[in-house]
Amino acid sequence: MRKKTTIGFVDQIRQAVLTCGMTRYFLSQKSGVDEAVLCRFVHGKQGLSMESLDAIAEVLGLEIRIRPKEQ
Numbered sequence: 015m016r017k018k019t020t021i022g023f024v025d026q027i028r029q030a031v032l033t034c035g036m037t038r039y040f041l042s043q044k045s046g047v048d049e050a051v052l053c054r055f056v057h058g059k060q061g062l063s064m065e066s067l068d069a070i071a072e073v074l075g076l077e078i079r080i081r082p083k084e085q
Contacts, residue, residue, distance in 0.1 A: 023067075023078060024061070024062075024067065026076075027067055027070060027071060027074075027076065027078075028055065028056060028058070030071075030074050030076060031052070031055075031056055031070065031074070032056060034074055036073075036074075038052050038053055038056065041070065041073060041074075044073045045066070045069040045070045045072070045073045046069055047062070047066045047069055047070060051066070052070075
């Protein structure tokens with residue numbers, strides 16, 4: 015049986031930041047997340063708080079939804 019692989023929501027947000035067409039500076043200004051912190055997040059060197067993830071998702075027009083893990 016093949017295991018279903020999914021990408022985590024943090025990685026989805028990271029990918030959205032990379033492909034959104036906005037500069038990190040612009041995204042930083044709109045979200046209130048420090049540009050250096052955003053840069054480290056994009057490069058996988060630092061995580062972000064839920065508050066920061068939510069602020070970035072808001073600017074990108076994304077919705078973070080929590081759902082139960084599939085069994």
